[in-house]
Amino acid sequence: MSDVTWDEIRSLRADFLNLQLTETANKLSERNCVELIGLLVKEGLLNVIYTTDGKDIITEQRLIREILDEIYANEGRINIVDLAQHLKIDLSYIESKVGDVCKEDPTLQFILGQFISAEYTSHLVEEINDMLVERGLISFSELIRQYDLPTEYLNSIVTNRIIASSLHNIKFESGTLYTDNYVRLQQNILIGYLEAAFLPVRVSEIIKNTRINENLIQSNKI
Structure with missing residues (x-):
């Protein structure tokens, strides 16, 4: 530092001030930005969307990117009503970009107002399989309540991803997976209960005393 003269320091300071002034001069004021954007929109050279609070604008291409980011941030599943609220964009604009979003990421599905990613589906399949291994039996209605998913989509997952590829020989009958x-x-x-019985017993008594699944008895599975 001792090798630097005061003249050099003053020169560096002047250069820095000139640089700041140059950058400031090249910046557009907020008013100029608004006027420029308005002109570009008027001439059809730029398409923008205003947020619902009127504070910000976003281009259509940027909106697609923001939608994708929100889907990934929400673990691969989000409905468009929540999406519109998060992004502060009118729902009609979100709806108009559904096709473009799915084109940008072909692994996405749009089902009854929800974006669902392939990663979410794979995780769902794994989770249901784990539940079946642990519990042995799950009703389809329970899955619908637990995951709040469209029936058609969930039925497709159960049929094509869980039963078809399961290593645990899973069955799906009478609305129940087992x-x-x-x-x-x-x-x-x-068998153990019947062998221990000395007298004939009613089916209702067997179910009450053993908690055996009634549907399996009635369908002659056991």
């Missing part, structure tokens, strides 16, 4: 292991366990419980 594994072979679960059926065998129920059979063993029933």
